[in-house]
Amino acid sequence: MIKNTALTDVHVALGAKMVPFAGFNMPVQYSGINDEHETVRNGVGVFDVSHMGEFILKGDHALDLVQQISSNDASKLYDGKVQYAYIPNETGGVVDDFLVYRIDEKTYFLVVNASNIQKDWDWITKYNTNGVTMKNISDETSLFAIQGPKAAEALAGLTDIDLATMEYYTFKKGVFAGIDNVLVSATGYTGAGGFEVYVANEHAKTVWDAIFEAGAPYGIKPIGLGARDTLRLEMGFCLYGNDIDDTTSPLEAGLGWVTKFTKPFVNAEGLKAQKEAGLKNKLVGFELIDRGIARHGYSIVDAEGHPIGHVTSGTQSPTLKKSIGLGYVTIDHAKEGSEIYIEIRNNRVKAVVTKPPFVK
Numbered sequence: 258m259i260k261n262t263a264l265t266d267v268h269v270a271l272g273a274k275m276v277p278f279a280g281f282n283m284p285v286q287y288s289g290i291n292d293e294h295e296t297v298r299n300g301v302g303v304f305d306v307s308h309m310g311e312f313i314l315k316g317d318h319a320l321d322l323v324q325q326i327s328s329n330d331a332s333k334l335y336d337g338k339v340q341y342a343y344i345p346n347e348t349g350g351v352v353d354d355f356l357v358y359r360i361d362e363k364t365y366f367l368v369v370n371a372s373n374i375q376k377d378w379d380w381i382t383k384y385n386t387n388g389v390t391m392k393n394i395s396d397e398t399s400l401f402a403i404q405g406p407k408a409a410e411a412l413a414g415l416t417d418i419d420l421a422t423m424e425y426y427t428f429k430k431g432v433f434a435g436i437d438n439v440l441v442s443a444t445g446y447t448g449a450g451g452f453e454v455y456v457a458n459e460h461a462k463t464v465w466d467a468i469f470e471a472g473a474p475y476g477i478k479p480i481g482l483g484a485r486d487t488l489r490l491e492m493g494f495c496l497y498g499n500d501i502d503d504t505t506s507p508l509e510a511g512l513g514w515v516t517k518f519t520k521p522f523v524n525a526e527g528l529k530a531q532k533e534a535g536l537k538n539k540l541v542g543f544e545l546i547d548r549g550i551a552r553h554g555y556s557i558v559d560a561e562g563h564p565i566g567h568v569t570s571g572t573q574s575p576t577l578k579k580s581i582g583l584g585y586v587t588i589d590h591a592k593e594g595s596e597i598y599i600e601i602r603n604n605r606v607k608a609v610v611t612k613p614p615f616v617k
Contacts, residue, residue: 262307263399263461271479278482279371281308286481293484294575297449298616301405301472302480303465310374310395311455312367313360318387323357323365325384328507330517334359339426339442342515343507344380345524349531350503351510353377354495356444358428366440368400370497384523399461403468404451404480404488411472412452416441420452434467436460446485448492448614487572490581493542493613499553500540500569500583508532509585510540538566539591542613545580545599549606556600557584565590568599576616586610 260281269275273284284305286293296302314322323331329342338359344352353373358366369377374395385391403412409420418431418441428442433454440455456464469477486496495501501510508516508531518529545551551571559565571582582599590597593612598605 260308262305263458264305264307264465267462267465268305268479273479273481276482279308281371283308284479284481286483287479290481290483290487291575293478293480294487296476296478297405297447297480297484297488298576299406301403301407301411301451301475301477302484303468303472303477304402304404304480304482304485305399305465306402306453306485307399307458307461308371309400310369310371310377310393311398311400312369312378312381313392313394314365314367314381314389315392316363316387316389319363319365319389321387322381322385322389323367324520325522326381327355327357328512328517328522329357329515330520331357331359331365332520336361337427337429339428339444340515341426343501343512344377345507345522345528346380346503347524347527348503349506349524349527351497351501351505351507351512352380352503354497354501354512358440358442372498397458399456399458399464401454401456401465401468402445402447402451403454403472404445404447405449407475408451411475411477412468415467415471423452434460434464436464439464446494447488448494448616449488484575486570487575490570490572490583491574491576491614491616493583493615495540495583496570505585506531506536506538509536509538536588538585539588540569540583540585541591542611542615543582543584543597543599543608544577544611544615545582546607546609548580549599549601549604550580551582551584551599551601551606551608557586558598558600558605559590560596560598562598562605565597571599574615581611581615582608583613 566586
């Protein structure tokens with residue numbers, strides 16, 4: 258069964274091309290990926306990302322549970338602060354990457370990937386041995402990402418929250434589009450700045466319409482998942498299922514910065530041992546020198562044609578007008594400036610290892 262978001266009919270009416278994604282009927286593009294991409298990079302656009310999952314953990318041991326399942330140190334959070342982390346599995350891979358919001362010292366709000374909602378819920382439940390109250394509010398929550406350099410200005414008149422002074426990775430609750438108690442966070446997946454707004458499904462249409470009315474003078478447009486992918490790839494952000502999964506090492510994926518060995522967590526010892534032994538592979542960014550587009554699963558080889566890795570994500574960058582990608586390569590080919598080759602339809606296409614973000 259493919260699920261719809263609260264606004265599926267709105268997207269269809271707007272002429273969106275709809276595709277099944279992570280079990281949901283989602284808009285992949287409206288006016289076209291390049292146009293939508295440029296809108297977000299230079300102005301303001303809105304994504305309906307209501308397919309994402311939301312859990313609430315509440316109780317005396319809520320922080321302990323988050324600490325156990327999360328790679329990052331949630332004790333550093335304060336009320337109104339957001340943290341990026343991943344959920345390690347017991348075998349060296351990644352269950353999911355996610356966001357942790359601290360509502361108060363006994364209440365945490367987790368945002369997980371759509372394709373992993375049930376898997377993550379079951380995983381966290383398994384470790385909930387101290388009676389933390391868990392609530393899955395995914396099916397009743399809509400999420401809009403209003404992204405781009407003009408987002409704060411466009412939304413300012415809709416809310417009593419001072420958006421212009423909100424720091425990156427913080428959130429506030431307030432009145433938004435006339436609706437009480439809306440959670441607004443200075444987060445996003447585009448590198449273009451902006452906000453994410455969580456509302457109950459019953460208010461989704463009201464809020465969506467208000468955002469477009471307020472944003473009209475700023476050229477606001479609806480944006481699909483296609484441009485979301487090109488935007489995140491220009492930043493070098495990981496996509497679960499492509500760049501990280503149950504079998505990939507978070508350390509090889511460059512997630513050491515959110516791996517805090519200062520506290521115990523699932524498989525901390527295994528990851529620590531891997532770090533001490535030295536990594537064998539590394540997720541790197543690359544730009545193609547020759548023509549072609551690297552796609553997920555393509556082989557990466559050295560100059561002699563020996564296999565050294567594989568592509569995890571690739572696209573034609575609308576901003577740079579060149580082909581970029583992410584992929585795992587052996588550690589001796591991971592240095593910035595290294596020449597590698599992508600096998601595209603039996604041709605070896607030259608590329609150079611480039612440190613993300615590709616767009617500064």
